[in-house]
Amino acid sequence: MKLLSVFGTRPEAIKMGPLVHALAHTPGIESQVCITGQHRAMLDQVMDLFGIRPDHDLDLMVSNQTLNGLCARLVSTLDELYARVQPDRVLVHGDTTTAMAAALAAFHRRIPVGHVEAGLRTGDLQRPWPEEMNRRFVDVVSDLLFAPTASAAANLAAENLGGRVLVTGNTVIDALAQTVRRLDADLGLRALLDAQFPYLAEGRKLVLVTGHRRESFGQGFENICRALAALAQRDDVDIVYPVHLNPNVQGPVYAHLGGLANLHLVPPQDYLGFVRLMQRAHVVLTDSGGVQEEAPALGRRVLVMREVTERPEAVEAGAVRLVGTGVDSILAEVAAACDAPLRPAAFDPHASPYGDGRACERIAAALLGQPVAAFAPAAPSPSLSPVATAC
Ligand code: UD1
Numbered sequence: 001m002k003l004l005s006v007f008g009t010r011p012e013a014i015k016m017g018p019l020v021h022a023l024a025h026t027p028g029i030e031s032q033v034c035i036t037g038q039h040r041a042m043l044d045q046v047m048d049l050f051g052i053r054p055d056h057d058l059d060l061m062v063s064n065q066t067l068n069g070l071c072a073r074l075v076s077t078l079d080e081l082y083a084r085v086q087p088d089r090v091l092v093h094g095d096t097t098t099a100m101a102a103a104l105a106a107f108h109r110r111i112p113v114g115h116v117e118a119g120l121r122t123g124d125l126q127r128p129w130p131e132e133m134n135r136r137f138v139d140v141v142s143d144l145l146f147a148p149t150a151s152a153a154a155n156l157a158a159e160n161l162g163g164r165v166l167v168t169g170n171t172v173i174d175a176l177a178q179t180v181r182r183l184d185a186d187l188g189l190r191a192l193l194d195a196q197f198p199y200l201a202e203g204r205k206l207v208l209v210t211g212h213r214r215e216s217f218g219q220g221f222e223n224i225c226r227a228l229a230a231l232a233q234r235d236d237v238d239i240v241y242p243v244h245l246n247p248n249v250q251g252p253v254y255a256h257l258g259g260l261a262n263l264h265l266v267p268p269q270d271y272l273g274f275v276r277l278m279q280r281a282h283v284v285l286t287d288s289g290g291v292q293e294e295a296p297a298l299g300r301r302v303l304v305m306r307e308v309t310e311r312p313e314a315v316e317a318g319a320v321r322l323v324g325t326g327v328d329s330i331l332a333e334v335a336a337a338c339d340a341p342l343r344p345a346a347f348d349p350h351a352s353p354y355g356d357g358r359a360c361e362r363i364a365a366a367l368l369g370q371p372v373a374a375f376a377p378a379a380p381s382p383s384l385s386p387v388a389t390a391c
């Protein structure tokens with residue numbers, strides 16, 4: 001079976017990296033990889049880390065790209081590629097413009113689509129925007145739907161979609177498990193990564209921040225910046241914020257937050273470095289999808305700067321809190337979480353509601369038509385115990 005995996009952004013590469021590796025070693029599958037380059041710099045960092053050599057690199061990113069411009073370039077370029085490669089199946093991931101366009105182009109050529117990380121929903125097309133629409137679209141045209149959790153599978157069942165649904169766990173836990181093993185085994189590597197942040201002293205509290213959601217551009221980002229500037233008034237915290245390369249993020253963040261002594265704006269970190277920062281963090285403040293899955297598995301307190309999430313499991317377990325994008329709520333929640341005692345950075349793949357590190361193995365077996373036992377999470381461990389609350 002000739003399988004073409006198509007992806008183009010940082011989170012897709014992190015979550016497809018271990019799968020592509022597994023597929024390359026699966027007899028009966030001829031695995032090819034196409035990267036669209038939707039994220040040029042942030043994608044290349046991850047490709048190097050997972051040792052992925054793309055068979056096709058479309059290099060489509062342009063600075064400050066519009067969604068329609070990117071989408072048009074993706075559909076026409078992928079159409080030509082599909083005509084040339086003639087894959088038996090296209091595999092896409094998640095909810096990006098790359099995933100949606102790759103699925104659309106495959107549908108138009110009547111090539112079956114497999115969707116990794118199917119079925120996540122907020123129920124609100126505006127949040128996350130445009131990702132909720134992208135994900136729903138890909139699910140509609142896919143005949144193999146790899147749902148990470150039982151609740152994602154239930155979303156698909158409720159929509160009565162035609163494809164075959166399998167609960168596999170999320171491949172992000174496979175990626176995280178491999179990365180943590182590497183960090184655990186290599187003291188020198190950890191020291192090298194830590195040396196990049198000489199200002200992070202023992203005893204001070206690290207608040208790790210990421211933020212890039214399009215629905216927060218404008219007022220939402222202004223609020224996030226004001227809350228961070230106020231938090232930086234505390235003399236017991238260090239804030240590290242790897243700033244996403246989108247100019248609509250870079251602009252307000254550097255304009256509002258440059259020049260504060262304990263607020264460190266840094267470039268996007270490669271995955272090893274970012275996992276190490278999550279391990280060291282007292283609190284993780286984010287609007288990212290992937291970080292909502294990873295940080296609880298590392299025992300970290302996670303505050304999510306969104307009104308709704310398509311990843312309800314860790315919220316229900318009490319390990320993640322939605323704090324919205326209001327200045328007061330962000331500030332109050334981060335302050336409460338900073339005042340709570342530091343948790344040990346324990347990684348237990350069996351404690352995560354999102355996966356057990358075997359998602360790639362299940363997906364590879366399912367692609368070959370072999371029987372697959374669904375992922376079922378174990379009971380939550382103490383590392384998933386509730387985050388401190390502001391009230
Ligand atoms: C995209 C995805 C979002 C995903 C996020 C992960 C869509 C609609 N959005 O949003 O779902 O959560 O990636 O980060 O697919 N840029 C660079 N270098 C890079 C990456 C981005 O310079 O390596 C800049 C470019 O100017 C680019 C801009 O960021 O035009 C926006 O990138 P784009 O992929 O369109 O949107 P994201 O906000 O990153």
Ligand code: UDP
Pocket residue numbers: 010011014210212242267268269270271272274275287288289290291294
């Ligand atoms: N990440 C990273 N370096 C960073 C920030 C994030 O490697 O500086 C990783 C993070 O661990 C997660 C993924 O990137 O796996 C999340 O990407 P992003 O927030 O861009 O997208 P989303 O998950 O919201 O789609």
